[in-house]
Amino acid sequence: MTSRRDLLAALVALAATPALARAAAPDSFAGLDPAAIGRIGKAWRDQHAEVTAQDLAVRLFPTGRGPDALARLGALAAADFRAGKVFTYRGWRLSDTEGALFALLSLEGQP
Amino acid sequence: MAIIDARTLPDASPIEADLVIIGGGMAGIALAKELAGGPLKVVILESGGLEIDMENQALYAGSGVQRAPGNPDRPFDDYPVQSRVRALGGSGMVWGGKCAPLDPADFAERAWIPHSGWPITREQMQPYYDRACDLLEIPRFPLDRPRPTEPERQPLALDSADGFFPAPREFSKFSGGVDKAAFDAFRTKFADAPNTTVYLHANVVKIRRQDDKITGLDLACLDGKRHTARAARYVLAVGGIENVRLLLASDNLGNREDLVGRFFQGHVTYSSDGDSETEGTALVVSRAAPMDLYAPGKGRAAHCVIGAGAAAQARMNTGNFTATLFRTKPSGTETPVGADTQTLRRAGGRVAGGQDEAQLLGYFAMAEHFPNPDSRVTLDPEHKDPLGVPRVRLTWTYGEKDYADLERSVTGLADALGASGEGRMCWSIERSKLLAISSASRHHMGATRMHADPRKGVVDPDLRLHEAKNLYVAGSSVFPTSGIANPTLTILALVMRLADHLKRETGAVR
Numbered sequence: 001m002t003s004r005r006d007l008l009a010a011l012v013a014l015a016a017t018p019a020l021a022r023a024a025a026p027d028s029f030a031g032l033d034p035a036a037i038g039r040i041g042k043a044w045r046d047q048h049a050e051v052t053a054q055d056l057a058v059r060l061f062p063t064g065r066g067p068d069a070l071a072r073l074g075a076l077a078a079a080d081f082r083a084g085k086v087f088t089y090r091g092w093r094l095s096d097t098e099g100a101l102f103a104l105l106s107l108e109g110q111p
Numbered sequence: 112m113a114i115i116d117a118r119t120l121p122d123a124s125p126i127e128a129d130l131v132i133i134g135g136g137m138a139g140i141a142l143a144k145e146l147a148g149g150p151l152k153v154v155i156l157e158s159g160g161l162e163i164d165m166e167n168q169a170l171y172a173g174s175g176v177q178r179a180p181g182n183p184d185r186p187f188d189d190y191p192v193q194s195r196v197r198a199l200g201g202s203g204m205v206w207g208g209k210c211a212p213l214d215p216a217d218f219a220e221r222a223w224i225p226h227s228g229w230p231i232t233r234e235q236m237q238p239y240y241d242r243a244c245d246l247l248e249i250p251r252f253p254l255d256r257p258r259p260t261e262p263e264r265q266p267l268a269l270d271s272a273d274g275f276f277p278a279p280r281e282f283s284k285f286s287g288g289v290d291k292a293a294f295d296a297f298r299t300k301f302a303d304a305p306n307t308t309v310y311l312h313a314n315v316v317k318i319r320r321q322d323d324k325i326t327g328l329d330l331a332c333l334d335g336k337r338h339t340a341r342a343a344r345y346v347l348a349v350g351g352i353e354n355v356r357l358l359l360a361s362d363n364l365g366n367r368e369d370l371v372g373r374f375f376q377g378h379v380t381y382s383s384d385g386d387s388e389t390e391g392t393a394l395v396v397s398r399a400a401p402m403d404l405y406a407p408g409k410g411r412a413a414h415c416v417i418g419a420g421a422a423a424q425a426r427m428n429t430g431n432f433t434a435t436l437f438r439t440k441p442s443g444t445e446t447p448v449g450a451d452t453q454t455l456r457r458a459g460g461r462v463a464g465g466q467d468e469a470q471l472l473g474y475f476a477m478a479e480h481f482p483n484p485d486s487r488v489t490l491d492p493e494h495k496d497p498l499g500v501p502r503v504r505l506t507w508t509y510g511e512k513d514y515a516d517l518e519r520s521v522t523g524l525a526d527a528l529g530a531s532g533e534g535r536m537c538w539s540i541e542r543s544k545l546l547a548i549s550s551a552s553r554h555h556m557g558a559t560r561m562h563a564d565p566r567k568g569v570v571d572p573d574l575r576l577h578e579a580k581n582l583y584v585a586g587s588s589v590f591p592t593s594g595i596a597n598p599t600l601t602i603l604a605l606v607m608r609l610a611d612h613l614k615r616e617t618g619a620v621r
Contacts (some may be wrong), residue, residue, distance in 0.1 A: 028461055029461065030456050031457070032204060032455050032457055032458060034454065035447075035450060036447070036450040036451045036453070036454035037454060038381075038454070039447060039451060040451060040454065042516060053252035054614075067409065070461060070462060071464060073462050074462050074463055074464055074532055074548045077462060077529065077532075078529065078531070078532055079528050079530075080528040080529070081525075081526045082526075082529075082530050084526075086526070086529075089451070089455075090388060090389045090390065090451060090452075090537070090539065091389040091390065091520065091537040091538055091539030092390070092450060092452075092455055092535055092536070092537045093456070093525040093526070093529065093535060093536055093537070093538070094529075094535060094596065095529055098458070098459070101458070102458070
């Protein structure tokens with residue numbers, strides 16, 4: 001029989017996975033073109049073949065996708081430009097964080 | 112006093128004055144205006160007539176090429192004839208009227224830019240810039256420009272440590288291309304002054320020198336008549352290329368140190384349209400507020416470009432750089448490039464917290480053309496114009512640093528926009544294609560450069576030819592470095608300064 005404590009532990013563990021994180025998040029990136037997300041995300045993933053969706057979710061949303069998530073992403077992106085951590089796509093000079101975000105969104109969008 | 116067609120004078124007429132200004136363009140006219148009503152008898156000798164005439168215009172014809180490392184040479188034979196105007200008013204006949212001062216950094220000696228540094232500071236130029244603005248009836252450009260108060264004209268909130276700033280541009284009506292009636296008055300009324308005479312169709316074909324003094328001018332008309340002109344002082348003001356041509360054609364006048372014609376600098380813009388792979392030169396801005404300060408809704412409106420100040424240049428180890436923004440239609444989503452751009456706009460706007468969609472703007476980039484002794488104007492002795500003056504050869508040359516600095520500046524601005532959360536930039540022009548895609552302005556600078564040391568400059572800080580004590584040079588050919596501002600305002604500011612010098616020297620202070 002699963003105790004209440006075990007159930008809570010399982011939920012905490014699941015919260016680190018993209019599926020639960022996505023389910024809990026406000027739909028900040030709704031309405032974006034899935035094909036475009038796929039192309040941009042793949043371009044970033046081509047340079048980071050070893051990175052998984054779980055890695056990205058932990059990196060980008062360590063505290064979940066609550067109301068503060070966008071502000072945190074913005075701060076990470078700004079810091080990337082200061083640190084020279086950039087990702088160039090079709091000439092656009094983007095932060096590595098943005099590249100990682102598109103990679104995550106593209107992976108989450110996969111069937 | 113009068114505007115006279117030199118072709119109506121008896122052949123071999125002698126023209127005498129206290130001061131002869133060679134060239135009736137913006138510089139020559141501004142100088143005559145400054146001296147109007149004074150004690151000096153002033154004569155302007157203008158090659159053209161009152162209107163643009165192709166026979167006169169053909170006197171400019173020459174040859175040219177643009178060169179840059181790693182890029183195919185670009186033939187530029189039509190450039191000399193297409194980039195200036197021989198008529199009273201000069202290239203003001205077709206000027207767009209855009210005015211901007213050079214930046215303080217442009218005047219500074221920058222250790223990372225060989226041959227940089229003016230013998231004048233931006234601060235010292237301020238009163239002359241003010242007078243030039245007054246002449247053109249535009250707002251002045253104070254060194255500490257107040258921040259706009261209108262919400263729709265707020266500057267981008269870039270970190271001041273990055274060194275980019277909003278560099279203002281204004282527009283004058285005194286251009287044949289803007290307000291013909293106003294410009295016609297500007298370029299003719301000054302000749303009503305009792306001490307001023309303008310001769311049209313009066314081509315100076317040779318400046319005569321004895322030792323360190325100019326002794327006279329040889330004039331030729333296209334109808335065959337020849338005249339002479341003599342004065343106590345002369346000002347050469349026939350344009351950034353033609354100033355060189357006339358000096359070299361006058362027995363290498365001023366060229367003892369082999370400097371006349373070298374260090375030619377031009378302005379070009381760099382931009383690219385979108386294609387199947389990229390959006391071209393574009394920028395997304397995260398803020399919701401209008402960008403009227405940079406991209407006003409109507410043409411020829413006062414605006415700012417994003418400029419790289421001294422701090423940015425020192426930080427990036429680059430020269431001057433600007434990005435000029437303009438409104439553009441958002442790309443459609445029917446192509447992968449358009450769909451990707453739209454997605455970047457929307458995601459970027461949301462991450463930055465500004466709005467649902469970031470604003471899309473186009474831009475063109477400009478980078479300082481560094482002084483380069485191999486970028487030069489020479490004479491082609493095999494080809495002469497109908498008046499017997501050798502035609503010019505323009506070899507407009509870039510070095511490795513020009514393009515490397517351009518790219519570093521674009522990256523630096525993109526990073527500054529990104530770090531501030533203000534936006535993202537797109538740049539996709541390969542270095543090997545920069546020359547081919549660049550668009551040349553009609554700004555000709557540097558080829559009779561100003562320097563206190565006669566071994567390093569053609570004219571001294573008073574614009575006097577080092578080799579001749581009574582010949583001055585006016586125009587952008589005296590600029591040691593070219594900055595990125597449209598040169599007319601600085602040309603006129605230097606003319607104001609020259610006018611003061613001439614008044615002091617001759618005792619002709621009103």
